[in-house]
Amino acid sequence: MTEATSTFTVAIAGFGWWGKHIAKRLQGHPWLRVAGIVEPVTDNHDGIREMGLTAWTDLAEPLAQEEVDAVILTTPNTLHEAQIAQVAAAGKHVFCEKPLGLSADSARRSVKACEAAGVQLGIGHERRYEPAMLALREAIRREELGTIMHAEAAWSHDKLIGVPANDWRTRKDVSPAAGMTAMGIHLSDLLISFFGPVETLHAFTASRSLGWETGDIVTVQLKFEAGMTATFSAVLHTPHFIRMHVFGTDKWVEILNDSHPDTPDGIVRVLTSESGKPVEQTHYDWEDAVTANLEAFAHAAEGRAPYPFTPEEMVHNIQVLEAIALSAETGQAVTLADI
Numbered sequence: 001m002t003e004a005t006s007t008f009t010v011a012i013a014g015f016g017w018w019g020k021h022i023a024k025r026l027q028g029h030p031w032l033r034v035a036g037i038v039e040p041v042t043d044n045h046d047g048i049r050e051m052g053l054t055a056w057t058d059l060a061e062p063l064a065q066e067e068v069d070a071v072i073l074t075t076p077n078t079l080h081e082a083q084i085a086q087v088a089a090a091g092k093h094v095f096c097e098k099p100l101g102l103s104a105d106s107a108r109r110s111v112k113a114c115e116a117a118g119v120q121l122g123i124g125h126e127r128r129y130e131p132a133m134l135a136l137r138e139a140i141r142r143e144e145l146g147t148i149m150h151a152e153a154a155w156s157h158d159k160l161i162g163v164p165a166n167d168w169r170t171r172k173d174v175s176p177a178a179g180m181t182a183m184g185i186h187l188s189d190l191l192i193s194f195f196g197p198v199e200t201l202h203a204f205t206a207s208r209s210l211g212w213e214t215g216d217i218v219t220v221q222l223k224f225e226a227g228m229t230a231t232f233s234a235v236l237h238t239p240h241f242i243r244m245h246v247f248g249t250d251k252w253v254e255i256l257n258d259s260h261p262d263t264p265d266g267i268v269r270v271l272t273s274e275s276g277k278p279v280e281q282t283h284y285d286w287e288d289a290v291t292a293n294l295e296a297f298a299h300a301a302e303g304r305a306p307y308p309f310t311p312e313e314m315v316h317n318i319q320v321l322e323a324i325a326l327s328a329e330t331g332q333a334v335t336l337a338d339i
Helices: 017-026 042-050 077-089 104-117 131-141 180-195 289-301 311-330
Strands: 008-013 032-038 054-056 070-073 093-096 121-123 148-156 198-206 217-224 229-235 241-248 252-257 267-273 280-285
Touching: 008 017, 008 289, 017 032, 017 289, 032 289, 042 054, 070 077, 070 289, 077 093, 077 104, 093 289, 104 121, 104 311, 121 289, 121 311, 131 180, 131 241, 131 252, 131 267, 148 180, 180 198, 180 217, 180 229, 180 241, 180 311, 198 311, 217 311
Parallel strands: 008 032, 008 070, 032 054, 070 093, 093 121, 148 229
Antiparallel strands: 148 241, 198 217, 217 229, 241 252, 252 267, 267 280
16 A cells, blocks of 8 residues: 555445445555445445445435545446546546546547546556556566567456346447456556557457357457557456566566456466576565555545556547457457547
8 A cells, every 4th residue: 555645535436346346445444535335226225334334326415525535436338428527527536447438539528527627537447556567567668678579468257257148248339349348458558558559450259158249258459559569358258367478579578367456365477588598487466456546546636646547548548449349340450540
């Protein structure tokens, strides 16, 4: 955890899997305080109260509370833009779980709404705060890998296979391109943070076991404006697997995560190879990257430090999402300048 500050009070909108996880992660935090949770399904309010939190049915309720500094949105994807605008208009900072929007224009409107209101916009891409990823990004910045040639990434699990068939996560209009909005969008965010903007991409989706309208596999090929290429995939029905592998002319680095960001156990293995030398392996213990992101958001909202995500990166990642959905539908490569 970062150093203590004055109390920063948040409300959470949504009491699903991730809303519950964030509320639990922040229990006992020395300066990030959850005042309550907005949940329109009143049958879920007992669970909120059991956590010692206020239960609201409407987002307008915490926005009227002077003590609330910010709102964390863990709501269905299609609600994000309107809720960001509502929170910003109330003068509250807003942290939005991924995706920021389902189209680049939607993301642009959300960024502009926060800029016009003078509030901080945060985004739920906690993987940037993993120590191994921070070390890899710094090694890339310092050109320790030589010229970057290619990257490969994957994030797959079976945590969502039990959701009902009519759940919003199974629908193409709400969660396009199979596992993109659940997992793949974290990988595209990491790749953008490493290499900058994507120039063009080609994506494929498939449905192998779940029968979801949106599919259960997505795989993407990308070329970056800086010249390197990358591939990544997300599978919604397989045992846990998280990997990031960056290939340079002088060195390659592979990162393997034993556990999901919501599961505080396991290690993160880092393998490094240079020509003519044995492969080296080190590891990092699991760290709470979710809380680290929320702390960085709160510090930025208070003007203590810049937020590591630029508005341009936030919007570009949604450009990538939109391009992937389009490519998967058409079977054609998509140029990002056209989105």
